[in-house]
Amino acid sequence: MTHYLFYPGCSMQRSARPYLDSLMTIGPDMDMTFEDVQxxxxxxxxxxxxxxxxxxxxxxxxxxxxxxxQMNGARTLTAGCSACYLNLAKTENYMRRNAELNLVVNEALAAGNLHYEPGSLQVRHLLDVMVNDVGLEAIRARVTRPLTNLRIAPYYGCMVVRPDLDDHFRSEEYPMSMDRLLKALGAEVIDFPLKTHCCGGHMTQISQPVAFEMIRRLVYGATQYKADLMVTLCPMCQLNLDAYQGEVNQHFKMNYHMPVLYFTQLMGLAFGHEPEALGIGKEFVSARDALARIGVDVPEETAVKRPLHRAKDDPSLPMPYMPEENQ
Amino acid sequence: MLTNSPPVLTNPSLNFLETVKQATPGDSRLTMCIQCGTCGGSCPSGQDMDHTPRQLFAMIRADMRDEVLRSNTPWYCVSCYFCMVRCPQEVHITDIMYTLKSMAIAADMYETNSAADLSQNFVGYVENYGRSFEFGLATRQYLRHQPLSLMRRASMGLGMLSKKRIDLTPTRIDNLGQLQAILARAKELEAPT
Structure with missing residues (x-):
């Protein structure tokens, strides 16, 4: 059993909940436990x-x-979200390499009776831990439902592989670890040229034309390569490519349908878990058709549609619609 | 005449290049720029920027403080770090963009106010709760800057809600006082711009 410290981050609590749920589902398969930073x-x-x-x-x-x-002997602090991972790794690295910054930051920490000695933690991304600690052979041995015939565009985005100050991924523009991981799960992996291009990050909140074009390039690229789905390791990338895909279609008068899942969800499927335990079905662009190719049946969306108008003879008071009541 | 002029926020003993360099935590290597232009060529949002990073750095050297702080360039930086890893001189370009954003906010000189608003609202939630709050951030942003798209976004928001991918109330950390004390002290230690 390998014990890791884990920084969940805000996104994984909600908008990227499927990422967290699928991680917790597959952890025991690989004898990994994740303990939250309190x-x-x-x-x-x-x-x-x-x-x-x-x-x-x-x-x-x-x-x-x-x-x-809180370390308990575990030197490794893991994170799943790209921004969280980079901020933790960058602060650790800068404090280690820059004595002046280390001094100033620790002086601030002292105001909260805390101290951090640079070098006492190693910050690593979940993908890195899976591929290099568990290993591809061990992962391959766990596969009970190979992802045969599923064409996947692996998408790394930016902040996990760049700037990669401690060189965990060995290439800032052409990393291979997720490609190899998905191959070990039995998938057909596309040599995706846009795999480290940017999804636009927070641009959707600032300039829609800029953001939509960046999202379009990626979805168009994966479509051109006839991918069944894209696989990502970042909550922001997933949100941008998935939740905004409908608006991107409207904006460019296109009809893309490219599901976007997390690599942990694909690992879970290959290990034989049911889609519900992996948070599959919470994506905006349904992965149902794509996953039917590997014999996985994602239940149809169960949410009851709200009636557009109240019945004329409805005697009850008009109340706000609460989606939770119908689940 | 003097009463109407903005408060002096510059450190008069330093030129702008030196101010930016000192304000950037860590070693920015800003003075190492050789004006090769690899940064602009690598930038995914470069075509929408007023100035490429290379131009901006030349302007910093030319002491064009106001033009630099009014440029939309730092606000259109998406933090993809392509420029930073490709820079032959290893200039920490992305870090410098963050410095310029914070200087523009401090000097109240930014043009693209939606980006600065987003950052400032985000900071507000972090400092009051210790956590980010997507629902509050997105709603405020759309109401203020993209009210016409609110209808389309409302349907997306409902989707997020029914898929249980968003919370309607923020979460507060237990030891918020400790975090606030740390941040308050850190603000005192910030280099003046």
């Missing part, structure tokens, strides 16, 4: 540093300090 705070994503500079490092360093305190 009382962790937001990493600041790509926003905090745009307003305050030194505090943005102190914000992340609080998590590092809490994780180091």
């Amino acid at each position: 009382d962790w705070n937001c990493c600041g994503a790509t926003e905090y540093a745009a307003v305050h500079r030194i505090p943005s490092y102190a914000l992340v360093a609080r998590n590092l300090a809490l994780a180091a305190q």
Whole structure:
């Protein structure tokens, strides 16, 4: 049993809940346990540093300090979200390599009675841990439902493989670890040229034409390569490519249908888990047809559609519609 | 006349290049730029920027503080780090973009206010709850900057809700006081711009 410290991050609590659920489902298969950093705070994503500079490092360093305190012998701190991973890894690296920054950040931490000694933690992404600690052979041995005939475009996005300050992925523009992982699961993996291109990150909130074009390039690329689905390792990439795909279609008058799942969900399917246990079905662009190719039956969406109009003879008071009531 | 001029936020003893360099945590290597243009050529949103990073760095050297802080370039940076890993001089371009954003906010000189608003709202939630809050952030952003798209977004929001992919209330961390104390001290330690 390998024990890892785990920084879940805000996205994985909700918008990327399927990522967390599928991770927790497959963890035991590979004898991995993940222990949350107690009382962790937001990493600041790509926003905090745009307003305050030194505090943005102190914000992340609080998590590092809490994780180091809680360590229990585990030196590895893992994260799944790209932004969380990069912020943790970058702060750790910068504090280790820059004595002046280390001093300033620790002076801020002291105001909260905390201290972080650079180098006491190794920050690693979930994908890195799966491929290099568990190993592809061990993963292959667990496969009970090979992903044969499923054409997958592996999509890494930016912040896990770049700047990769401690060189965990060996290539900033052409990484291979997720390609190899998906191959080990039996999938047909596309040599996807856009695999480390940017999804636009927070651009959907700032400039829609810029954001939509960046999303379109990726979905178009995967479609051209006849991918059944795209697989990602980042909550922001998943949200942009999945939840905004409908709007991108409207904007460009196109009709793309490219499901986007997390690599942990694909691992779960290959290990024989049911789609519900992996959070499959919560995506906007349904993966139902794609997954039928490997004999997985994703239940039709069960949510009851809201009636457009109230019946004329309905005597009850008009009430706001609560989707939870119908589940 | 003087009463109407904006507050002086510059450090008068430094030129703009030196100010940006000192304000960037870690080693920015800004002075190492050789004006090769690899950054602009690698940028996925470069065509929408007022200036490519290379141009911006030349302007910083030319002490064109106001033009630099008014440029939309830092706000259109998507933090993809392509420029930073391709830069032959290993200039920490993305970090410098963050510095310029924070300087533009401090000097109240940004043009594209939707981006700055997003960052500032995000900071607000982090400082008051210790966590980010997607629902609050997105709703405020759309109401203020894209009200016409609200109808389309509302249906997406309902989708997020029915798929249980969004919370309607923010989550607060237990030891918020500790986080606030750390951030307050860190703000005191920030290099002046």
